[in-house]
Structure formats: C-alpha cells, structure tokens
Amino acid sequence: MKTSEEQCLSLFPDADFVTCPLHAVAIALITQAAPSVTLIDNLPEIPVEAAVTPTPATPLVEVLNHSEEFTALSSAATKTVAAKPKTAASVPTVYSRVNRLLDRVASPAGVVDALTSHSFRRGGAQHVNGCHTLTHRWIFDRGAWNMSTTNKGFNYLFNTSKEDHMISKALSGYSTEAEVKAMNLTAFDAETMEKIYAFQRSLFTTCYKMESSMYNLSQQVADVLIAYLILHYPRMKELQADGLTVTRMEAAVVNAGASVAELLAWSLHLAFCGKVKSEPNQEATHSPKKPSNESKIIQHQSSVIDQLLQHIKRQDERIENLEAKMEGAPSQDKSKKRQQEPSKR
Numbered sequence: 001m002k003t004s005e006e007q008c009l010s011l012f013p014d015a016d017f018v019t020c021p022l023h024a025v026a027i028a029l030i031t032q033a034a035p036s037v038t039l040i041d042n043l044p045e046i047p048v049e050a051a052v053t054p055t056p057a058t059p060l061v062e063v064l065n066h067s068e069e070f071t072a073l074s075s076a077a078t079k080t081v082a083a084k085p086k087t088a089a090s091v092p093t094v095y096s097r098v099n100r101l102l103d104r105v106a107s108p109a110g111v112v113d114a115l116t117s118h119s120f121r122r123g124g125a126q127h128v129n130g131c132h133t134l135t136h137r138w139i140f141d142r143g144a145w146n147m148s149t150t151n152k153g154f155n156y157l158f159n160t161s162k163e164d165h166m167i168s169k170a171l172s173g174y175s176t177e178a179e180v181k182a183m184n185l186t187a188f189d190a191e192t193m194e195k196i197y198a199f200q201r202s203l204f205t206t207c208y209k210m211e212s213s214m215y216n217l218s219q220q221v222a223d224v225l226i227a228y229l230i231l232h233y234p235r236m237k238e239l240q241a242d243g244l245t246v247t248r249m250e251a252a253v254v255n256a257g258a259s260v261a262e263l264l265a266w267s268l269h270l271a272f273c274g275k276v277k278s279e280p281n282q283e284a285t286h287s288p289k290k291p292s293n294e295s296k297i298i299q300h301q302s303s304v305i306d307q308l309l310q311h312i313k314r315q316d317e318r319i320e321n322l323e324a325k326m327e328g329a330p331s332q333d334k335s336k337k338r339q340q341e342p343s344k345r
Contacts, residue, residue, distance in 0.1 A: 010164050012172040012180045017232035021172075022182065026225035027245050035206045035215040183227040184220075187273045188266070196266065198256035200226045203248065231270045233263060 014020035166176040174180050185196055200222055201208055207217040229249065237246050253263045 010168045012168050012174065013182055013228065014172040016173070017228075017235050019172075020228065020232070022225060023228045023232055026229045029207060029217070029225065030203045030229070030248055031244055032206055035210055182224045183231065183270060183274060184223045185227055187269065192266070195256055195258045195262070196226065196230075199253050199258065199263075202252035202255045203229070227270060230263065230266045231274070233267050 011021045011025075013022050017023050169176050169178060169180060172180070185193060188196060203226070204217060204222055207215055208222075210216050233246070233249060236243065236249075240246065249263070250260055253260060
C-alpha cells in the first residue's frame with residue numbers, strides 16, 4: 001500500500017500486530033469520533049475511472065453491462081467532460097518541444113536508441129537507480145554538481161520506490177528481496193463478503209459515503225484495513241477485552257447481522273490463508289540452489305564414464321577367463337602377465 005503524502009511511502013504489513021502500520025491506521029480510523037482529513041491524506045487516493053467512448057469494434061454486451069463507463073450513453077458525463085477546463089498536463093511544455101525537435105532530427109542522424117525521460121530531466125540518476133551494481137557516489141562524482149543540484153540528486157536517488165521498499169520491508173521484519181502482498185477479502189465467499197461489507201460500513205462510518213470526497217476512503221484500501229482488523233481481533237481481545245477497538249468491532253458485527261463467533265471464524269480463515277501463502281516462500285528461501293545446465297551435463301558425463309569403466313572391467317575379466325580356458329592357465333596368472341607387460345615396455 002502506498003501513501004499519498006510524504007512522497008508516496010510504502011506500507012507493508014508486520015507479523016506483529018503491535019507494530020503493523022496497516023493495523024494501526026485501521027484502528028485510528030474506527031476510533032475517531034468525527035471525519036478527519038489527517039488520516040485520509042496518508043492513504044492512497046480514490047482512483048478516478050475515465051469514461052470510454054464506444055467504437056464500432058466495442059461488443060454490445062460490454063456496453064450494456066457497463067453503461068456508466070461510456071460517455072455516449074450518459075448525457076451528464078458528456079456535459080462534465082465538456083465543461084472541464086484545460087488541464088496543466090495538456091499545455092505543451094519545454095519537454096514536449098524538445099521531444100518534437102529530437103523526433104525530427106533523430107531519424108536523419110541515424111539515432112537508434114531514444115532518450116528516456118529520466119535521462120532528459122534528471123541526468124539518468126533515477127533511471128540508473130534500478131541497477132544494483134552502481135553506487136550513488138559514482139553518479140555524483142561524474143556530474144560534478146553544485147550544491148543546489150546535489151540536493152535534488154539526493155531527493156531523486158534516495159527517495160525512490162526501490163529504496164523505500166527495502167527499508168519498509170526491513171522495518172516490517174521481512175527480507176529486502178521478499179515479495180510481500182497485503183491481505184484483502186478475496187478469500188471469502190459471496191455470502192460472507194456481504195456480512196463483512198456490512199460490518200465494514202458500520203465500522204468506517206466516518207469515512208464512508210460522505211458528501212465531501214476528501215473524507216471518503218477507497219474501497220480497496222478499506223478492504224485491506226478491515227482484513228487486518230479481522231485478522232488481529234483475537235489478539236486484541238486477549239490483550240484488552242474491554243478496549244475501545246474490541247467493543248466497537250463487536251458492536252459493529254452485531255449490527256451487521258453476524259455474531260462474535262463468526263468474527264473469530266473470519267479471523268481464523270484469514271490466518272490460515274496467510275499461512276498457506278507464506279509456506280511456499282519459506283520453502284523457496286530454504287531450498288538449495290538448482291544446478292546449472294553445465295553442472296548437469298558434467299554430472300551426466302561422469303556417470304556415463306563410470307558405467308563405461310565398469311563395462312571395460314567386466315570385458316577384461318571375460319577375456320581373461322576365456323584365455324585361461326583356451327591355454328589351460330589360471331586367470332590370475334594371465335592378469336599378472338598383463339600387468340607386467342606394460343612395465344617391461
């Protein structure tokens with residue numbers, strides 16, 4: 001989950017509910033007495049879906065099932081789109097003018113690789129940040145930047161998603177290379193989801209369907225937060241049975257037409273699903289590295305050579321036995337003679 005403030009900091013769930021940031025944000029939302037923008041600003045913004053204009057290739061079933069997404073079927077949508085002022089993104093900037101100039105002269109000059117936006121605006125600093133073999137001091141020394149540009153360089157280099165993910169994973173108790181996914185409500189069936197959604201609306205009353213959109217919470221974010229509230233409910237109840245969070249959750253689940261026993265069952269189901277997902281990752285981390293193709297070929301060749309050597313030994317024994325029968329000498333004497341012949345030579 002990414003925040004919308006502080007340059008989009010990443011939040012990863014923690015195994016311990018006391019230090020889990022998602023659980024802490026969820027508790028703060030359900031315990032607030034009135035709507036507040038302080039917490040909502042730190043959560044991802046609600047995505048705005050753009051209206052789609054139907055084309056001759058658009059299936060009729062798609063248009064009928066999702067009529068609200070098409071501008072031609074909604075007069076209000078067309079009025080809204082027509083009344084929209086010209087955004088800043090549509091105004092041509094110096095970057096677009098330079099790009100047009102580059103497109104005009106690149107082909108006659110024989111340029112094959114295009115100049116990336118990171119290289120054009122930031123000297124390649126953030127573009128190179130994805131390469132783990134480069135260090136930041138090389139980029140600073142190469143540019144010989146002044147102090148003001150160096151400050152920008154620090155922002156571009158150290159305030160990136162890659163560095164933020166590594167730090168956030170380490171603080172949450174994960175490996176920096178681990179793939180961490182937040183829980184949601186997709187593990188439940190449709191009937192259980194209806195009860196959980198009613199339970200969710202009863203809990204997030206201060207950030208659900210408010211007149212001002214700045215107080216509303218995205219449905220995807222609400223699903224993640226309610227999942228961690230349900231997951232850690234037994235531990236919260238064990239810690240303080242009469243706490244504000246526990247009492248509000250129990251009252252909300254009763255208002256939703258469910259029971260506390262069902263809430264415990266939901267928590268058990270989420271814990272089981274999380275355990276099943278984590279087991280393959282643990283097996284992958286502890287499993288030894290797979291041999292390369294070269295090592296496999298070498299092992300195969302060595303086994304073939306061993307089998308050939310054993311076959312040659314058996315052939316030698318058969319020849320010795322055959323010679324012994326033909327000449328009437330014991331096979332042991334024949335083998336001794338063969339060993340002595342190379343030494344004489």
